[in-house]
Amino acid sequence: MNEEQRLASQQVKQPKTSEAKAEKDYSKYFEKVFTAPSLKDAKKRGKEDIKYHKDFAIDEQFLRMGEGRKFYIRTYGCQMNEHDTEVMAGIFMQLGYESTEDIESADVVLLNTCAIRENAENKVFGELGFLVKYKRKNPEMLIGVCGCMSQEESVVNKILKTYPHVDMVFGTHNIHRLPNILQEAYMSKEMVIEVWSKEGDVIENLPKKRLGSIKAWVNIMYGCDKFCTYCIVPYTRGKERSRRPEEIIAEVRELAAQGYKEIMLLGQNVNAYGKDFEDLHYRLGDLMDELRKIDIPRIRFTTSHPRDFDDQLIEVLAQGGNLVEHIHLPVQSGSNDVLKIMARKYTREHFLQLVDKIKVAMPNVALTTDIIVGYPNETEEQFQETLELYREVGFEMAFTYIYSPREGTPAAKMVDNVPEEVKKQRLQRLNAVVAEFSSAALKQLEGEVVEVLVEGSSKRRDDVLAGYTRKNRLVNFEGPTELVGKLVKVKVIEAKSHSLMGEFIEQVKEKVELV
Ligand code: SAH
Ligand code: SF4
Numbered sequence: 075m076n077e078e079q080r081l082a083s084q085q086v087k088q089p090k091t092s093e094a095k096a097e098k099d100y101s102k103y104f105e106k107v108f109t110a111p112s113l114k115d116a117k118k119r120g121k122e123d124i125k126y127h128k129d130f131a132i133d134e135q136f137l138r139m140g141e142g143r144k145f146y147i148r149t150y151g152c153q154m155n156e157h158d159t160e161v162m163a164g165i166f167m168q169l170g171y172e173s174t175e176d177i178e179s180a181d182v183v184l185l186n187t188c189a190i191r192e193n194a195e196n197k198v199f200g201e202l203g204f205l206v207k208y209k210r211k212n213p214e215m216l217i218g219v220c221g222c223m224s225q226e227e228s229v230v231n232k233i234l235k236t237y238p239h240v241d242m243v244f245g246t247h248n249i250h251r252l253p254n255i256l257q258e259a260y261m262s263k264e265m266v267i268e269v270w271s272k273e274g275d276v277i278e279n280l281p282k283k284r285l286g287s288i289k290a291w292v293n294i295m296y297g298c299d300k301f302c303t304y305c306i307v308p309y310t311r312g313k314e315r316s317r318r319p320e321e322i323i324a325e326v327r328e329l330a331a332q333g334y335k336e337i338m339l340l341g342q343n344v345n346a347y348g349k350d351f352e353d354l355h356y357r358l359g360d361l362m363d364e365l366r367k368i369d370i371p372r373i374r375f376t377t378s379h380p381r382d383f384d385d386q387l388i389e390v391l392a393q394g395g396n397l398v399e400h401i402h403l404p405v406q407s408g409s410n411d412v413l414k415i416m417a418r419k420y421t422r423e424h425f426l427q428l429v430d431k432i433k434v435a436m437p438n439v440a441l442t443t444d445i446i447v448g449y450p451n452e453t454e455e456q457f458q459e460t461l462e463l464y465r466e467v468g469f470e471m472a473f474t475y476i477y478s479p480r481e482g483t484p485a486a487k488m489v490d491n492v493p494e495e496v497k498k499q500r501l502q503r504l505n506a507v508v509a510e511f512s513s514a515a516l517k518q519l520e521g522e523v524v525e526v527l528v529e530g531s532s533k534r535r536d537d538v539l540a541g542y543t544r545k546n547r548l549v550n551f552e553g554p555t556e557l558v559g560k561l562v563k564v565k566v567i568e569a570k571s572h573s574l575m576g577e578f579i580e581q582v583k584e585k586v587e588l589v
């Protein structure tokens with residue numbers, strides 16, 4: 075039995091939910107029957123090689139499964155999840171399904187879930203409760219839960235117990251098995267659960283139904299080995315593993331040929347790109363250096379971990395061209411003590427040095443960040459260090475969060491002793507500083523000419539176009555809809571609180587200058 079077969083054999087049909095309900099302790103029930111999902115297994119980082127599957131293809135027996143049927147996928151969480159949805163949509167289309175925006179008319183409904191914070195999970199449970207209504211109307215409807223939440227045993231237990239109308243649960247490592255899982259779900263009256271808690275593979279040649287025609291996501295690596303003490307991602311996404319450079323370059327070239335204007339390279343920690351290659355020394359800087367030669371106007375990446383951000387990458391990014399001058403660099407906290415218990419493995423001083431280096435090489439750079447407030451034991455002084463660091467760096471924007479304990483992570487075992495009210499106040503105080511810097515950055519652009527990639531027109535008025543600058547600032551201006559999908563120059567007339575109002579000047583000649 076190879077690894078794939080062994081794991082596939084773990085796909086176990088659950089006994090009728092009524093039987094499952096009779097068991098009070100669901101974890102025991104799982105132990106008896108199958109080994110996954112398991113956060114404990116998901117935590118392992120063994121020496122075994124990452125498996126590359128270059129030749130994904132859908133088994134012929136499934137090819138007509140979707141005829142006359144429609145699918146609907148609701149996506150929660152990060153861009154990685156959005157892109158996984160594109161892959162699943164691609165698989166559905168190859169199976170002959172049609173996509174629908176109308177959940178009621180769907181034959182298959184998937185919730186592609188996020189586990190990063192408790193409120194992300196609560197939204198999904200709310201939606202699952204809501205879906206009962208549709209299932210009652212249409213008992214043939216298949217309802218599935220996939221994405222990061224399905225990697226957590228507590229979630230799968232809860233679904234078994236409370237949401238018996240769910241037909242299938244599958245994990246982030248099982249996306250390519252969607253045809254088999256659907257087949258199982260059609261045949262079986264019981265909930266089909268297939269969640270592999272493994273380190274992960276790299277599967278190429280997966281079909282994709284991209285949601286847009288202007289901007290595209292491209293995975294460069296999967297997983298995360300950083301194990302920041304608060305974070306669930308390393309458990310839900312497996313080990314860090316990189317796609318081969320030639321696969322990424324070919325995908326970006328293909329997207330450029332199809333007319334895409336902007337690429338977002340994806341990874342939980344893109345700066346670790348290539349660390350896992352045993353046969354070649356090739357890092358993110360090398361990849362960016364090759365991608366900048368491709369004739370496509372803009373290339374971005376997310377997310378960077380400050381620890382692995384090396385000088386070579388800075389040097390390459392500083393050459394500009396299609397590599398945009400915007401770096402999202404999550405700092406999480408400005409206090410060394412908090413950074414230490416978060417296991418971020420850098421200090422405030424190291425972060426500030428890195429920022430200096432980046433600013434020297436790229437004087438025009440826009441830095442944005444992620445910050446968590448209310449970490450266990452965070453003191454007022456430590457929080458103020460975060461505010462000071464924010465001012466010192468002068469971030470243009472930030473995503474800010476109240477710490478949310480995640481079961482199975484080391485931080486969840488710490489006493490969460492910051493009162494809720496204090497956490498909320500800290501978030502508000504931080505957000506006030508974020509807003510101050512964000513509007514100052516926008517205000518500075520008044521009178522300037524910016525490059526905008528036009529993505530569409532405003533909901534209310536066709537002749538008001540909307541697009542983003544290289545630094546990802548939203549710009550609205552009047553112009554004809556023919557400009558959608560084009561790069562244009564716009565003069566900024568007025569800075570609003572979250573966006574810019576401008577005046578169309580001219581279309582940009584779209585050839586990337588090599589420097
Ligand atoms: N890989 C990315 C982070 C992805 S998660 C990185 O390290 O940059 C996006 C953000 O969610 C994190 O940067 C962090 O600020 C926040 N986050 C992660 N776990 C969290 C938790 N348990 N509670 C609150 N915020 C969290
Ligand atoms: Fe989570 Fe840290 Fe990995 Fe980011 S680097 S995904 S915060 S463990």
Ligand code: F3S
Nearest residue numbers: 151152188189190222
């Ligand atoms: Fe959420 Fe998973 Fe992304 S936990 S943030 S969907 S990697």
